[in-house]
Amino acid sequence: MPESNAARASPEIGPNAITARIWRRPPLIHNRTLRWACGAGAFMYLTLALASLHINWRRVYDGIERGWRLIQGFLVPDFLSRWGDIAVGMQESLTMTVTSTLVGVLISVPIGIGAARNIAPLPIYFLCRGIIAVSRSLQEIIVAIFFVAMFGFGPFAGFLTLSFGTIGFLSKLLAEDIEDIDESQAEAIRATGAGWWQLVNYGIQPQVMPRLLGLSCYRLDINFRESAVIGIVGAGGIGATLNTAIDRYEFNSAGAILILIIAIVMMSEYFSGYARKWVQ
Amino acid sequence: MPVATAVNKLVWRHRAPRRQLALWVSWFALVSLFVFCWRVMTKDTMWSFVWDAPRQAADISDRMFPPALRYFPELLAPLWDTINIATLGTLIAIVIAVPVAFLAARNTTPSPRMVRPLALLTIVASRSINSLIWGLLLVTIVGPGVFAGVIAIALRSIGFIAKLLYEAIEEIDASQVDAITATGASRLQVLDYGVVPQVLPAFAGISVFRWDINIRESTVLGLVGAGGLGLKLQASLNTLAWSQVTTILLVIFATVAVSEWISARVRHAVI
Numbered sequence: 001m002p003e004s005n006a007a008r009a010s011p012e013i014g015p016n017a018i019t020a021r022i023w024r025r026p027p028l029i030h031n032r033t034l035r036w037a038c039g040a041g042a043f044m045y046l047t048l049a050l051a052s053l054h055i056n057w058r059r060v061y062d063g064i065e066r067g068w069r070l071i072q073g074f075l076v077p078d079f080l081s082r083w084g085d086i087a088v089g090m091q092e093s094l095t096m097t098v099t100s101t102l103v104g105v106l107i108s109v110p111i112g113i114g115a116a117r118n119i120a121p122l123p124i125y126f127l128c129r130g131i132i133a134v135s136r137s138l139q140e141i142i143v144a145i146f147f148v149a150m151f152g153f154g155p156f157a158g159f160l161t162l163s164f165g166t167i168g169f170l171s172k173l174l175a176e177d178i179e180d181i182d183e184s185q186a187e188a189i190r191a192t193g194a195g196w197w198q199l200v201n202y203g204i205q206p207q208v209m210p211r212l213l214g215l216s217c218y219r220l221d222i223n224f225r226e227s228a229v230i231g232i233v234g235a236g237g238i239g240a241t242l243n244t245a246i247d248r249y250e251f252n253s254a255g256a257i258l259i260l261i262i263a264i265v266m267m268s269e270y271f272s273g274y275a276r277k278w279v280q
Numbered sequence: 281m282p283v284a285t286a287v288n289k290l291v292w293r294h295r296a297p298r299r300q301l302a303l304w305v306s307w308f309a310l311v312s313l314f315v316f317c318w319r320v321m322t323k324d325t326m327w328s329f330v331w332d333a334p335r336q337a338a339d340i341s342d343r344m345f346p347p348a349l350r351y352f353p354e355l356l357a358p359l360w361d362t363i364n365i366a367t368l369g370t371l372i373a374i375v376i377a378v379p380v381a382f383l384a385a386r387n388t389t390p391s392p393r394m395v396r397p398l399a400l401l402t403i404v405a406s407r408s409i410n411s412l413i414w415g416l417l418l419v420t421i422v423g424p425g426v427f428a429g430v431i432a433i434a435l436r437s438i439g440f441i442a443k444l445l446y447e448a449i450e451e452i453d454a455s456q457v458d459a460i461t462a463t464g465a466s467r468l469q470v471l472d473y474g475v476v477p478q479v480l481p482a483f484a485g486i487s488v489f490r491w492d493i494n495i496r497e498s499t500v501l502g503l504v505g506a507g508g509l510g511l512k513l514q515a516s517l518n519t520l521a522w523s524q525v526t527t528i529l530l531v532i533f534a535t536v537a538v539s540e541w542i543s544a545r546v547r548h549a550v551i
Contacts, residue, residue: 028480049364053430059423067421095321102314137533141412141500145517150336152329155321202294229410232504242413246420254417258409265408 066249073251074258082245082253089241090260092155093227096237100159101220104166109212111167112174113200118186119178128171135168144230155236162223162230169222173215174208181207214276221265221272228261340522347526355512355531361426362508362535365501366494369433374487377438381445387457388449388475399442406439411497415506429506433494440490448482449475484550492543499532509535 029035079086114120114128143164147157181204189203231239238257245254295303382388384399414432422428452475460474502510509532516524 045367049368052360052364053368053426055427056423056425060427063421063423070417070421091320095317098317099314099321102310137536139496139500139532141503142529142532146340149340150333152326154325156325156330159321225408225410229412232412232416239413243416246416249420258413261413262405262408266404269408 066251070251070255073253073255075255076252077256077259078250078252079256082241082250082256085241085244086238086253086257086260089231089238089257092158093224093231093237093239096155096158096162096227097220097224100162101166101216101223103159104163104219104223105170105212105216107163108167108170108174112171113178113204115171115175116178118181118183119196119200119204128175132168132172132175135164136172138164140165140226141230141233144233144235148234153234153236158227158230158235158237161235162226165226166219166223169219170212170215174212177208177211178204210279213279217272217275217279221268224268225265343520343522344526346523347530348521348523349527351524351527352531355509355528358502358507358509358512359531359535361429362498362502362510363495365426365429365433365498365506365508366491366539369430369498370437370487370491370494372430372434373437373441373490376434377441377445378483380438380442381449382471384442384446385449387452387454388471399446403439403442403446406435406437407443408439409436411436411494411501412504415501415504419505424505424507426507429498429501429508432501432506433498436497437490437494440493441486444486445479445483448479448486452478481550485547488543488546488550492539495539496536499535 027035029038111128111131114124115132117125120128140161144157144161147160147164151157151160185207186199186203189199194202227237228239228242231237231241232243234240238261242254242257242261245251245257380399380402383390383395384403386392386396389396389399411432414435415428418428418432418435422431456478457470457474460470465473498508498510500510500513502508502512503514505511505514509528513525513528516522516528
């Protein structure tokens with residue numbers, strides 16, 4: 001422990017403790033006024049926030065019985081009575097995940113290259129960074145609402161949403177990766193008189209490929225999770241099936257769907273971790 | 281080095297023949313998988329709707345501008361709700377996630393065989409369900425409103441905070457813990473004086489980071505009825521009031537930008 005803490009704490013102890021100096025834990029915020037202000041502010045905010053919560057305890061009490069039924073639905077999942085719907089939803093989710101990841105990766109590679117400051121000219125750099133910023137700041141569910149309004153209900157809108165999300169995610173990470181490469185290798189390729197394409201192909205691509213593959217696997221995993229959500233606003237997939245099951249209070253089917261989602265998410269997380277270890 | 285013989289002269293090649301073949305086979309497999317998935321996915325797609333999309337897009341953007349700024353005062357109460365959902369949800373999550381993290385970390389768990397798997401299971405279950413799905417479930421259970429949103433955010437955040445925190449706990453410097461143990465401190469005192477001070481900055485960073493994500497998520501939780509700005513968004517979408525939708529989206533953007541700024545500042549200060 002630094003001595004300064006003991007020194008700082010000692011004046012606060014009082015006149016009776018002069019003979020034995022007692023160590024005190026240093027406070028999180030050293031400035032006493034600021035400490036009190038933060039405490040009072042937090043207390044006031046909490047009071048106001050809790051006061052505006054308006055919990056309908058009667059409704060919550062009624063809900064306990066439903067919550068219990070939901071837990072029972074988890075323990076006794078019913079895969080069979082809605083199996084047709086579940087199978088269609090799963091099929092849509094899985095195909096949507098695969099196609100959107102592939103298309104998203106294909107589009108994000110050129111954008112990622114364009115957004116890397118060390119190989120792209122300035123106008124292209126700003127354009128690509130702009131595309132990335134737009135794609136990252138829009139939440140997937142809001143994008144899904146717009147695509148559903150434009151392209152109609154169903155997995156096609158979901159496919160577009162997930163591809164759009166993939167572009168922002170992958171291009172940004174790819175661009176950062178290209179900016180972090182070992183310059184000497186690129187320099188060596190440049191010294192042979194290689195053109196820009198040859199530079200990208202021989203100097204940069206081998207360096208970023210393992211991480212690009214790893215990130216694509218990770219994004220595949222994310223896209224499946226998202227595909228379970230965007231169905232709520234009509235973009236197809238297992239989320240739509242889940243929404244229907246909950247609306248009908250069929251908690252056993254809902255439990256079955258949730259168990260399937262958790263199982264697939266865990267499996268894909270495991271495999272994407274394994275794949276990332278394998279390529280790196 | 282992979283080379284090919286061309287008229288008794290060695291020519292450098294990018295890849296060895298076997299590797300080249302493997303590459304082509306994997307590309308072929310990937311393309312076939314894509315074609316197969318595409319056909320399954322689009323078998324029920326109404327292509328007339330898809331071809332109609334540019335016209336729809338033009339129509340919607342036409343209706344979206346100019347944004348209905350007069351609608352803004354109505355959004356202040358939902359904005360307050362949204363911030364409360366994120367903040368209270370994060371606080372509840374922290375209260376539950378901290379003990380779970382200590383139970384899950386290999387160096388602080390009371391029993392690696394019994395308790396640790398249970399804690400890890402809690403983390404995985406909480407993490408693999410999106411907060412919108414938690415919201416969907418909770419709205420049916422406790423009824424629509426802010427309370428359902430708070431609980432949904434809390435349930436989703438437990439796994440996130442606990443996972444990052446237990447990883448931070450596993451990475452601490454063991455010598456400090458040894459030093460506290462050597463003074464004859466009890467188990468709890470070792471945690472309090474040996475472990476907690478080391479993970480406190482990481483903990484503050486994780487919490488603020490999650491709060492930032494939660495602000496983002498709580499803006500759309502209302503789509504399933506869990507209160508906040510999303511409720512207004514849903515209402516405007518249902519009545520096709522696109523100019524109001526623009527206003528709501530602008531408010532969401534501004535809120536998310538401010539929360540990101542706060543979170544970046546705080547993380548910069550503590551780490």
